[in-house]
Amino acid sequence: MSKYLKNTSALFLFIFSISQIAVSQGTIKKSLQGEWVKSKITLIDGSPIYDENLKNSSFGLEFSGDSLIINIGGKNSYSSYDVKDSILNYRDNYFKILRLDKPFLELSQVLTTDEVEPIKIEMTFKPTVDIGITPQTYLAKNGDPVYLLMPDQIEPKFINSRYTAIDYINSHFRYPEFKKGGFVVRFVITKTGELEGQRIIASSNQKYDQRLLDAVNKTKGKWRPAKYLGEAVNCEVEYNFDLGYTKPDYSSGNPEEDKKAMAEEYASNGKYYFSAKNYRSAIFYLSKAIENDPYQINSYYLRAAAYIYNKTPDNACADYLQLKILGQKRAEGLYDKYCQNYKPETTEH
Known part of the structure; x- marks a missing residue:
């Protein structure tokens, strides 16, 4: 009997321990929810990084339930993620969570090889960053506010791991390589992620305007809305396609x-x-x-x-x-x- 009680006690302690771990990991996941943006990046020992591409490129993580949107250099992609023993894991990338105290998140890279120097990333909760932003807005015909795009701040997310939105549109535009041209296209990504109001506002060759609009339309269904202060908002996007075009030089002397x-x-x-x-x-x-x-x-x-x-x-x-x-x-x-x-x-x- 006493042996049974001992075994029962051990089993209870084991179950309790597992339960505590689950609660702990669940608490971390809950605290991670929302969008985080890079504020600082160094080597793991705090030494500065001199790789300009790494230092200056955008990096963001947006947690939503068990899904994660990763932003690297303007390219966004979906991934699942896991948190175990304070280690964040997505796509076999491992980061030790050193600090998670909103609005601050500090991650230390965990590597399984010595080939690359590990890094430390300090991140800030985006709604906190948004407080210091002064957005420009106008009212749509239905009375809803529309925010003007502010790169890396108020910007809808185009979900594609290979292309930024402007590169994706350009790849489908297929403007003749032997021609020089200049185009400016404008559209709105609504707070529900819909593409609306697409139009050409400047064009060096109107013959190709519809082809550019067709390329823009191929992005439908691939957008996540811009966010400001943690809320989804309508956002007007404007892209300038400068394809080696310069305006005619009117310098006849007269x-x-x-x-x-x-x-x-x-x-x-x-x-x-x-x-x-x-x-x-x-x-x-x-x-x-x-x-x-x-x-x-x-x-x-x-x-x-x-x-x-x-x-x-x-x-x-x-x-x-x-x-x-x-x-x-x-x-x-x-x-x-x-x-x-x-x-x-x-x-x-």
Whole structure:
């Protein structure tokens, strides 16, 4: 009987010990939940690292339940992870947790080989870092705030272990290598990770705009929303694809001729965006054309039409009035049609 009690006591102590370990590891996992970003990296003994790529590259860990998103140099990938005896393990990478006291996390690399010098990483809980950020925002049509991208701070995560988002898009864009070009694309990743509002805002060759948008659309379903203060937010992303493109050099030695040449280029872009029913961009480029050549008659007419489609008729009337001043007969009828209630702005001296 006494032997039975002794064995029972030992079994109880064993079960209790296992239970305590499970609770301890569970507590660590719970404390790890959320996003952490690198604040400092050194060798394990505190010596500085002189490898600029290692020292300056981004590194982040986002724990969500039993899943982990690893960010290395802008590339994000999913992984499972485990914590045992205060050792964090993912993909056969092992780190001893030296400190876990939010907002601080300190990891010391555990290596099974002497070929590489182990490192120590100090990390900060991202919502704490966000307190020092002043984001720029605007309101979407539905009234939701949209945050402008701040690299490595307020930025949606594109999940792909091989590519950053801009490299992935570029690989599917397949712009002819023998051509030089420049494009700027803009889109929003919503707080639910959806891709919306994709559009080209600058283009050196409109023929390839749709091909670029098609490449952007291939990223659908691969995004995690940006976060600010620990909450998912809508984020506007803008990527500049500079493919060896430089704007034409207008330096003929005649400033007036140079400005007229620039006006023609802007007018050409304005016509394209008007035909694509992108009236906001059309207005931008046509305005640039008129700035460089105030006698761009066709640009006035086209910009006025864009203003009307954009539901800002007073601006259209200002263009029709300017055309009347420039002696354009057709503008008189258009002014009478659209501008009966228009009151031109006057400058008081």
